[in-house]
Amino acid sequence: MIVRYPFRAAALVAGLPLAFALGVAPAHALPDDEPPAVENEEVTVHGVRQPYRGNFTMREIPQAIATIDAGTLRENGLLRLTDALDLNASVVRQNTLGGLWDSFAVRGFVGDENLPSGYLVNGFNAGRGFSGQRDVAGIERVEVLKGPAAAVLGRGEPGGSINLVTKQAQFGRTFGTAGVQYRSFDTVRAEGDANVALTGNLTARLIGYAEKGDTFRDTVSQRRWGFLPSVGLAIGAGTRLIYDMEWTRVAVPFDRGIVVLNGNFRTVPRDRFLGEPGDGDTVARTFGHQLRLQHELGSGWTLLVGASHRNTRLTGASSDAETATARQKLFIDGRTLSRQRRTRRYTSGHSVLRAEVAGEFTTGALRHRVLIGGDVDYFDTDQFFTRFRGPAVNATTTDRQGYVLDLLNPVYGRWPVPAGVPITNRLDVQRTAGAYVQDQISVTDRLQVRIGGRYDDFLLRVGDRLTGVAGRRQRARFSPQAGIVYEVSDPLSLYAAYGQGYRANIGADARGAVFEPETSTSIEAGVKLSTLGGRLSGTLSVYQLQKSNVLATDTLNPGFSVAIGKARSRGVELDVTGQLPRGFEVLVSYAYTDAEARSQVRDPAFSFQILPGDPLINIPRHNVNVQLARHMTIGDRGALLGAGVQHVGERNGQTGTTFALPAHTLARVFGEVDLTPETTLFASVANLFDAHWYANSYSPQWVQPGAPRTATIGVRARF
Known part of the structure; x- marks a missing residue:
């Protein structure tokens, strides 16, 4: 059974008094996971250690890891996780x-x-529900954990996992920021972040944001708000308790984007909305909690225990372009778009319990740094979906039957709203328990070897209320990992890693068959460089990943997936970040990715076919992001000026076809200047040269256009 929102009233009672008592103010970039000790107190408090990490520097980890910190997000004026990951x-x-x-x-x-991408929040599996796009308010940094880490993390993609480290209560400090900004398309946003030391051992941090305005899409406006408090309690000299809450709401019309007819990406203007404004907003709600306890056991050993629970709910209606050729009048006259009408009620409940012990010991001349842990993961998703679609187009088919929209002269609200019939009414229940162990052994001062593995046992139940069919699948598997790190010199180290992964595929195909779990094998090798006293670091890596029981979008049954068997991805990556002399900051990220299907799948009823060698959807071979910024002084005022460019290569735009999205290049500039010691004026311009670009695609009828030139200006105060 999915838990709905039983904690909402309790959270209001608990959270609002703190909000009124302490005030709300926006994001402040925390320095790192190790806040300073509390002065003039008997208790010395350090930050809560990140799970799955252990006591390692980045250079000692046989894995490519890229970090996007709060300062970079703030300087670029980024507001959504999707935009942050573009870096x-x-x-x-x-x-x-x-x-x-x-x-x-x-x-x-x-x-x-057909499901949101999962990510980690402070090491907990999260992001799998229907919560709307994640706002960056409350995020201290975004970690891109690449490569074969599934043997410890569990249930992640073999390509890597995204971990969001949230802004948490900092003990013994009182500080805050508040800001307001105005963006193109009449969008206004206010933020707040207040960290208040109530006592030497108890601190509350309140983070909130609210945003409202239009978008570049005709008739499409959006409203968002979030409340993200964190409370920290130090219990004695070596125990820290952190509670975080997530309460957010997003309201925006469901928008499938534009249509592309015969390869013409100017079939309609990029701002033309092809749905129905009368459908109103689709609303995504989230309410979640995390509780984490860290206890120092002594002699370098640490215990981490935690729990999280998160409810999400997405409801709304949309009018979407028809994707079936036989039902689409657009292919006959080139201007009349046949549409479906859909309604959705998607809910999820996700609970995680986890514990980990980390420490070290020696055996003879060998130093062992060990992680031992386990977790239990409950995820339920309940999907109710209705759909109306018109008949096949022939000489007698009326425009009303096709629920059409004239692309060249759209008249919204022309037809009565058609009634849909239930297509999906299904409950998916996933129960997973796992345990892992990892030992990184220092063989010499320069050579380290990592070995480990994870055992997972999962149960998946699918209950289809429409057909009365109940599916069930239970599996277990051990996933090993191994790695090696060799320090060539003080700034340079080499690494290699191997790992296997295991992940349950949620749900069933259009015929009700429960999917087999996904398995993967990953190999990776690379070189890491750290120079200029650690201020500049970089990683060059090569990898190959293979997966079995891979799912892809079923283009003939939207909302469903189809198993395409095997897939492979291989590539080369370069990441360089850091500080150069004379106040310059640099960010360089390049990826060559060759991702393709490795099996042949054919549905004889619909002639839908995927062949070995077919590229995976929305994956460019070349992707690069370069950014340079400089801190300077204007008079006696601090200032920053920066610019960046992103190039994304051509991508497949529909599974199993030759439809492709064109390459695009986007430029951006940003800057800020201190008006007073406590006040900063900031501004940015994204897509500086107003390029036409396309963010992603499902089919030629569902293509998401990217935003045109977008300017932002605002002011931020701190105390």
Whole structure:
């Protein structure tokens, strides 16, 4: 049974007094996971250690890891996780359900294209529900954990996992920021972040945001708000308790984008909305909690215990372009778009319990750094979906039957709203338990070897209320990992890694068959460089990933997936970030990705076919992001000026076809200047040269156009 929103009233009672007592103010970039000790107190408090990480520097980890910190997000004026991930070339955009969830691929692999992409929040599995696109308010940094890490993380994609480290209560400090900004298309946003030390051992941090305005799409406006408090309690000298809450709401019309007829991406203007404004907003709601306890056991050993629970709900209606050729009048007269009408009620409940012990010991001359842990993961998703679609187009088919829209002269509200019939009424229940162990052994001062593995046992139940058919699948598997790190010199190290992964595929295909779990094998090798006293670092890596039981979008049954068997991705990546002399900051990220199907799948009833060698959808071979910024002084005022460019290569736009999205190049500029020691004026311009670009595609009838030139200006105060 899915838990709905039993904690909402309780959260209001608990959260609002703190909000009124302490005030709300926006995002402040925390320095790192190690806040300073509390002065003049007997208790010395450090930050809560990140799970799955252990006591390692980045150079010692046999894995490519890229970090996007709060300062970079703030300087670029980025507001959504999707936009933040554009800064790393290994991550590319995927189908976002009309802009209502986060979906991305890491190293070419996305998972199930009909569900949001999962990510970690402070090490907990999250992001799998229907919560709308994640706002960056409350995010301290975004970690792109690439490569074969599934043997510890569990249930992640073999290409990598995204971990969001949230802004948490900092002990013994009182500070805050507040800001307001105005963006193109009459959008206004206010933010707040207040960290208040109530006592030496108790701190509350309140983060909130609210945003409202139009978009570049005709008739499409949006409203968003979020409340993200964090409370920290130090219990003695070595125990820290952190509670975080997530309460958000997104309201925006469901928007499938534009249509592309015969390869013409100017078939309609990029701002033309092809749905029905009368359908109103689709609303995504989230309410979640995290509770984490860290206890120092002594002699370098640490215990982490935590729990999280998150409810999501997405409801609304949309009028979407018909994708079936036989039902689409557009292919006959070139201007009359046949449409479907759909309604959705998607809910989910996700609970995670996890515990980990980390520490080290020696055996003879060998130093062992060990992680031992386990987790239990419950995820339920309940989907109710109705659809109206018109008949096949012939000489007697009326425009009303096709629920059409004239692309050249759209008249909204022309037809009565057609009634749909239930297509999906299904409950998917996933129960997973796992345990893992990892040992990184220092063989010499320069050579380290990592070995480990994870055992997972999962149960998946699918209950179809329309057919009365209940499916069930239970599997277990051990996933090993191994890695090696060799320090060539003080700034340079080499690494290699191997890992296997295992992930349950949620749901069933259009015929009700429960999917087999997905398995993967990953190999990776690379070189890491750290120079200028650690201020400049870089990683060059090569990899190959193979997956079995891969899912892809079923283009003839939207909302369903089809198993395409095997897929492979291989590539080369370069990430460089850091600070150069004279106040310069640099970010370079490049990825060459060759991702393709490795099996042949054919549905004889519909002639839908995927062949070995077919590229995976929305994955460019070349993706690059370069950015340069400089901190300077104007008079006695601090200032920053920066610019960046992103190039995304041509991508497949529909599974199993030759339809492709064109390459695009986007430029951006940003800057800020201190008006007073406590006040900063900031501005940015995205898509500086107003390029026409396309973020992702599901089919030629559902193509998401990217935003035109977008300017932002605002002011931020701090205390």
